[in-house]
Amino acid sequence: MAKESTHPVGSGWLKYFLNRDGLMLGSGMFLELLLSISALLIRSAMYSSGEAFRAFFSFISPSQLFLINSCIGFFAATLIAAGLIKLAYRLRITVNARYWVYVASGLFIVYRSFDILQSYRWQAIGTFLGTSQPVDLYISNVLLVSSCLSLLIGLVRALLDSDLANKTLESQNTVLIYQIHQLQRLEENARKNETQLTVLLNSISSPIFFTTVDGIILACNDTFVRLFGKGETDLKSRHLRDVLPFHLFLQGKNCAEEVAASGEMQFFKGKHRDRVYECTMYPVVVYSGEISHICTLALDITEKLRAEEELRLLEAAVSNTAESIMITDTEGEIKYVNPAFEIMTGYTAQETKNRPSSFLGDQSQTKVSFREMWRTLQQGQVWRGIFLNKRKDGSSYEEKATISPITDEQGCITHYVAVKRDVSQEQQMEQHLIQIQKMKNLGLLAGGIAHNLNNALTIILGRSELALELMAADEPARESIGVVIRTAQTSSKLIKQILTFAKQNSKEAEVVKVGPLLQESIKVMRSCFPTNITIHENINALNALALVDPNELQQIVVNLLENSQHALQPDGGSIDISLDLIDLEEVTPTLTGNLPSGRYLRFTVSDTGHGMDPQVAEHAFDPFYSTKDVGEGMGLGLSTVHGSVKRVGGGIRLYSSPGAGTTIEIFWPEEKMRPLKPAFAVESKPDGKGISVLVVDDLQDIVEMMVVGLKSYGFQVKIFSDSASALEFMEQDPAAIDIAVLDYMMPKMNGIELAKRLRAFKPDLPSVLLSGYRMDVSDGEAKEVGFVAILSKPILIEELARTLVRYAKTSDQEPPVV
Structure with a gap:
């Protein structure tokens, strides 16, 4: 009994008219209806109350109203035509019937176009032909009737084609029903044969399965399902690529191709779940001589192959590893060495066999205690350490060794295996890194000491220089003061060597x-x-x-x-x-x-x-x-x-x-190239008259020494021991200072930052930077913050005076690093 539809009759047409195509057809029909009604109403109003109608529509003539009505009708005809064509495609009617829909749609659009012409000019065709007969009306009616007839013919043709298709389908259904009955009988016979084959296959303990030449499983036993079913109980009609692991599938595919090509049974070995199987493929030949199926039987040969496989893998691993491997007996005599050992030591396997393993060691410089090593190994534990050995050519090398005992089934030690790696280069690199770090730390320490010494030497040199200036030429103490200056200068050179080591006195x-x-x-x-x-x-x-x-x-x-x-x-x-x-x-x-x-x-x-x-x-x-x-x-x-x-x-x-x-x-x-380095001239006699100098240094002794020394050369000196006071002074009177002398290392604000702040009050202020050690300041950076010279402590007051005179008067020169 046919199943009753759960949808109301006509629900399909309702859905159609609610979609875009249906709305297009319905809108066109609705507009046509409205236009027909409006045309009747307009004509009735014109003939029943002509003057009143003209008074009401005084802004538009009746012909214009009909023209508007005709244009809207043309638009509605277009919508109807498009909707009919869409409906024809939706109903899937035949091409011949669809042609009549096209003709009907076209005639209807022409009819509406002719209506526009009539609204624009009444009886245009009759006037053109010179007759009083209503030719235009005849043409309009013929177009409308032709459109309707075309649509009706298309509908009839669609019904005839549909009836013919139904008869063809009934004939095909009759044939199909017969074929289904035949297949059912064949299926019943196949099911009986399958039951018998299943009993036979399940009685075999090894995996066995029948497939088509293309790899579709036709039958298999429970052993095959248990191994490859992944929880499924029926693998029939599955392809082998979906059942077998990929590597097994590729092996079986290649073997099956050889069976199909040669017509003879073939063998291959496959591995699954740590079990190795020897697979034999038999061709199944039908009466025509063609191979229709392939039978595959897999025998488990894991235990047979496991021992030789393990030996093969072990031999390959030992022979190809980059680590040196040596096997000795319990007395330490060498029984086996791998090729890596020969490369590392220069000895061949024959030259080392049955020799004591200790013959390689450099006994004078060994880094291990052999007694402790043997005690650890004899207790059955693994020993790790470093040997200092000698190669055959006499060169020494360090190797990192891991030695493990080999025991038998009873747990007795029978041999020792040593895995070694040459770590000579690694040890050298480690020592280099330690040395570099040590030199870095010592450099930092030396730099800090040199900084304090330079400050002290600055005071000694400055005070000694001032003392010489104040002494008479025949003063006996002048010689002693000269010795102090020379000793301080010698110490300064020593400190410069320390700073060079510490990477703080970066010379040019x-x-x-x-x-x-x-x-x-x-x-x-x-x-x-x-x-x-x-x-x-x-x-x-x-x-x-x-x-x-x-x-x-x-x-x-x-x-x-x-x-x-x-x-x-x-x-x-x-x-x-x-x-x-x-x-x-x-x-x-x-x-x-x-x-x-x-x-x-x-x-x-x-x-x-x-x-x-x-x-x-x-x-x-x-x-x-x-x-x-x-x-x-x-x-x-x-x-x-x-x-x-x-x-x-x-x-x-x-x-x-x-x-x-x-x-x-x-x-x-x-x-690859040599840069040019500019030179500059140095004035021989400093004269600081008229030059105002700002001196900022956190050490009061240095500040006082500079005040006395610079004043002796005629400079006007303003001193500060902190950056904040100097900034406050410059903010109040920036024009009072011609050049600044700044110490680099000061609390809260260093000399570089202070120079930047000072230039905010006087952008063209030149500065000289003093430091007990060298900062990483390039010439470009020095010029940017206003430095015209960078002087290293200790410095003679005379040299400082020359620098101040030079740059206070010519502050537009390039800032060399002194």
């Missing part, structure tokens, strides 16, 4: 030709050496450029050659000095840090002296570390070299051993 580095400067420095040093020391000079890269401070370069040569001279005493020897260009192809560790790959100038100083043991070499570049006798050195030579080289991005390497001499290599990155 420039791009120069290193070779000629080295030759000049070596030439000067030759005359200072005793005759039992020979200097061999090999300066090759004469035109190579590097970023260095020429003064620091000279100091580097002096310090290195003095150290070599000391190492050659008293017997003498030779010193080899060379300069060449080299290419570093990889990152190179040095005492100043890692050097990136690139092209470098290498300056080498090598002597044949007594050399250094590892403990001395480790501290050679530490400040204040010296092996010389008391009074012969302060231990700042090599530390100064370290600071100078590191500051310009260079590197240092040290090679030394007792009795074999010492070699020091210095690397500077090669530069």
